[in-house]
Amino acid sequence: MSLTEVSAVCTDRVILDRWHPISALAETTPVPQRTQLLGAAIAHRRVGDPEPEVWLVDDAETPDAGPPLPVLVRYGYVWTSLGDPIDLFEIPEFDEPDRRRLNAGSIHVATSAPRAVENFLDLGHFPYVHTGLLGAEPHTEVTEYDVDIVDGEIWATRCQFFQPQAAQNASGGQMTQYTYRVPHPYCVLLYKSCAIDPTRRDTIGLFLQATSPETCRAHNFLCMVDEESTDTQLRRFQQLIFGQDKPILENQQPKRLPLDPRVETPIRADKSAITYRRWLTELGVRYAVVPAD
Amino acid sequence: MPTPPDTAWYPVARSDDAPARHIFHGQLLSQELAVWRADDGFVNVWQNRCLHRGVRLTVGDNDGGELVCRYHGWRYANRSGGCTYIPAHPADAPAQTICNTVFPSVERFGLIWTTLGSDGEPPLVDTLEGASEFGLRPLPVNAPADVVLDHLGSYRFAPAGALTGDPAVRVAGIGDASIELVSTADGHESAAVFFVQPVDAARCVIRGVLAATPGEALAIPVLRHHNHRLSVLRDRIESSVVGHPPGASPAPAARADERSVVPADRAGLHHVRVGRRWDEADGIVGFALEPIEGQLPAFQPGAHIDVHLPNGLVRQYSLTNGPGQTRHYLLAVKREPQSSGGSSYLHESLAEGDELHVSAPRNNFPLRRDVTRTLLIAGGIGITPLVSMAHALSHAGLEHELHYFARGPEHLAFATEIDRLSTRLITHLGLSPEATGVALRTMVADPGPDTQIYVCGPGPLIQATRDAAAAAGWPDQAVHFEYFANPTVLDQSSSFEVSLARSALTVSVPAGRTILEVLRDHGIAVPASCQQGACGTCSTRVLEGEPAHQDVYLNDSEHRAGDAMMICVSRSHSDRLVLDI
Ligand code: FES
Ligand SMILES: [Fe+2]
Numbered sequence: 001m002s003l004t005e006v007s008a009v010c011t012d013r014v015i016l017d018r019w020h021p022i023s024a025l026a027e028t029t030p031v032p033q034r035t036q037l038l039g040a041a042i043a044h045r046r047v048g049d050p051e052p053e054v055w056l057v058d059d060a061e062t063p064d065a066g067p068p069l070p071v072l073v074r075y076g077y078v079w080t081s082l083g084d085p086i087d088l089f090e091i092p093e094f095d096e097p098d099r100r101r102l103n104a105g106s107i108h109v110a111t112s113a114p115r116a117v118e119n120f121l122d123l124g125h126f127p128y129v130h131t132g133l134l135g136a137e138p139h140t141e142v143t144e145y146d147v148d149i150v151d152g153e154i155w156a157t158r159c160q161f162f163q164p165q166a167a168q169n170a171s172g173g174q175m176t177q178y179t180y181r182v183p184h185p186y187c188v189l190l191y192k193s194c195a196i197d198p199t200r201r202d203t204i205g206l207f208l209q210a211t212s213p214e215t216c217r218a219h220n221f222l223c224m225v226d227e228e229s230t231d232t233q234l235r236r237f238q239q240l241i242f243g244q245d246k247p248i249l250e251n252q253q254p255k256r257l258p259l260d261p262r263v264e265t266p267i268r269a270d271k272s273a274i275t276y277r278r279w280l281t282e283l284g285v286r287y288a289v290v291p292a293d
Numbered sequence: 294m295p296t297p298p299d300t301a302w303y304p305v306a307r308s309d310d311a312p313a314r315h316i317f318h319g320q321l322l323s324q325e326l327a328v329w330r331a332d333d334g335f336v337n338v339w340q341n342r343c344l345h346r347g348v349r350l351t352v353g354d355n356d357g358g359e360l361v362c363r364y365h366g367w368r369y370a371n372r373s374g375g376c377t378y379i380p381a382h383p384a385d386a387p388a389q390t391i392c393n394t395v396f397p398s399v400e401r402f403g404l405i406w407t408t409l410g411s412d413g414e415p416p417l418v419d420t421l422e423g424a425s426e427f428g429l430r431p432l433p434v435n436a437p438a439d440v441v442l443d444h445l446g447s448y449r450f451a452p453a454g455a456l457t458g459d460p461a462v463r464v465a466g467i468g469d470a471s472i473e474l475v476s477t478a479d480g481h482e483s484a485a486v487f488f489v490q491p492v493d494a495a496r497c498v499i500r501g502v503l504a505a506t507p508g509e510a511l512a513i514p515v516l517r518h519h520n521h522r523l524s525v526l527r528d529r530i531e532s533s534v535v536g537h538p539p540g541a542s543p544a545p546a547a548r549a550d551e552r553s554v555v556p557a558d559r560a561g562l563h564h565v566r567v568g569r570r571w572d573e574a575d576g577i578v579g580f581a582l583e584p585i586e587g588q589l590p591a592f593q594p595g596a597h598i599d600v601h602l603p604n605g606l607v608r609q610y611s612l613t614n615g616p617g618q619t620r621h622y623l624l625a626v627k628r629e630p631q632s633s634g635g636s637s638y639l640h641e642s643l644a645e646g647d648e649l650h651v652s653a654p655r656n657n658f659p660l661r662r663d664v665t666r667t668l669l670i671a672g673g674i675g676i677t678p679l680v681s682m683a684h685a686l687s688h689a690g691l692e693h694e695l696h697y698f699a700r701g702p703e704h705l706a707f708a709t710e711i712d713r714l715s716t717r718l719i720t721h722l723g724l725s726p727e728a729t730g731v732a733l734r735t736m737v738a739d740p741g742p743d744t745q746i747y748v749c750g751p752g753p754l755i756q757a758t759r760d761a762a763a764a765a766g767w768p769d770q771a772v773h774f775e776y777f778a779n780p781t782v783l784d785q786s787s788s789f790e791v792s793l794a795r796s797a798l799t800v801s802v803p804a805g806r807t808i809l810e811v812l813r814d815h816g817i818a819v820p821a822s823c824q825q826g827a828c829g830t831c832s833t834r835v836l837e838g839e840p841a842h843q844d845v846y847l848n849d850s851e852h853r854a855g856d857a858m859m860i861c862v863s864r865s866h867s868d869r870l871v872l873d874i
Binding site for chain 2: 118122123124125127128129137138139140141142247248251252253254258264265267268269
């Protein structure tokens, strides 16, 4: 299979011409590891510093060699592309020296990447899916928030939701503030009021590797202001949260995100999801979605 | 055998696959199903997909009256599948159009049957009619239904009394998707009917039913016998289709889109019959209205319906139903002394068996369920919407108390019903207006941070509650009320102009006529119901001008905001109003 044949797997130019995450840098090894991107078999290996190698596995007989693919190391992840990638988005907080930066896990999910993005943008499920952690009944209201497109990215601001225990030593619930950002069709970030320093915000990201139109690997990116917790504690909490989302995501039908607003029943609380679906339509994304037309 | 039609009735589960509070995952012709039994025994067969974001309902909760989606807690009603509550927006009643795709269901021969079509009923099988039927274990087979039906004709089994004998088996009948076999050996005879449920184009389930239950000692050996023989048959069928790739499953079977389990006439009205009528309390009669065909649309606590009486009058009554009580609409009607033919007709003339038409439920008095404490305050017949709320709050396990003002104990309605709920009921009997005021002030003395008040009853009681709550510092948004009638003496003396922004029309409203009447004269249809500023149906956005409110629907801050008005009663302080019509 040559590069042009790969394009036959995913013909969506908008998606081909992007950087996609394929592994946490810390998890690459000198021994080649195989994975999948947009339906194509690829592999990567670490070859000394700094850049790993990524190649297309075009012949199952020789998985350890194949046409090279572009490589970018950013935010602790290895990114590659099957096309001619446009610049990757910026995360300014990543460069703040006192931040904890880590991959909290790369988890396979049997649903499309956009379904996972939309779930990450969603506040209303906190009391039902993350009971006692991010939300609790009867505090279920999603109050109005703002959604805007700024420099080609979606920003949802003034989001807030009742959190039963916002920090380990907090007693009683409080409203926690969130800001969401979608800078890439398959990547989403959130900024959350930080328990330790009210003037700063924790940054949590979900970078989806669309392995096929109906499957993905979710790379959980953390960039926190937290001197107390160990890496293991931070990872555990994020994996606990994502582990609660995974069975819901895998029970959504259809797996590809329907972009026609009439296929599902959006409500006011879904403003960011409504914007996300329209934004994908306007970008012309067709991979891993059910297009509106 | 030809492929059975997609619109036929098929079994999709055994009756005991749907025990209380459980949700069974079924599939018919590629359509995934959520099969669940409500506490009243009704078996629901629904499309297995939440309307909101497509999550399978089978991963949700059956709370006995409603199905609750696992993702955002949307609630869907027993029978109609209508959405009753969207927790992200607790102050709003969900639109009537948010209704799940519901398939008809019938239990017969120990099986749950449904159809993706709209008509008819499951097959009648004489052999099984009135029999003490005995269900075999369902057997999934990886082969198309027509192939399975062909092979079933050659199925060999022994009668219950002679399992080791050498049986003679004959085909006694063939249905669309079933076959009836009779086995005889050593003077014993057993009849069995095998129904084939097509799961998709390449898979089905054989559901066998014996016409007689074997004696206790034989039950297990008979089950084993069939399990064994049917597995052999399955292997034979599956090897016969090897090399015939099943092919991709077809798209989910086409559904008749015009099909609805909630039939309504062209005016959107539902045809009902008085199933039961009873005396609820002194001067109060209860009615249960049941659908003549299909199911009734879903309702939420606080909802009311328009009742179209045979004498031509239309009256509004609150539903007193609790969640999941969807077999009929329950009303309680007080005989009004100055009745102009509404309540007096219901009291004197409406009898069990009578038929009438009702509207779909509307809700101007929705109940928030995102607070930790709820105060319900009822005066007289104002109890009706609050009973429905008490049911819902009890069902949800939310703390609440119900203060019930009435003239005397003989006037208390629903006493035994409320007694069965977790509601803290406090009655206030025979109080003077002054004593009522004192009681109300005590009740609302302490505006809790997470508490809401719902009040319904005579105008003066509602006004007194609102005044007492305002004086105690309750925000307007925490005090919800529903008037049955507008006690305001309407002033119709002003005259002014109304411009309709969207219709590009300006009309003048003279003294003595309402905005609504003048608009109707100009052929502009505006929805309205009570026409006395109580029900909120004619609520209209005000773009310019200062409305002179005379309704009792909006609260004080909404009146002050001046961006909405009830055009059936309210008028204008300014010379001109611009409305969003
Ligand atoms: S998907 Fe069912 S409530 Fe949101
Ligand atoms: Fe989540």
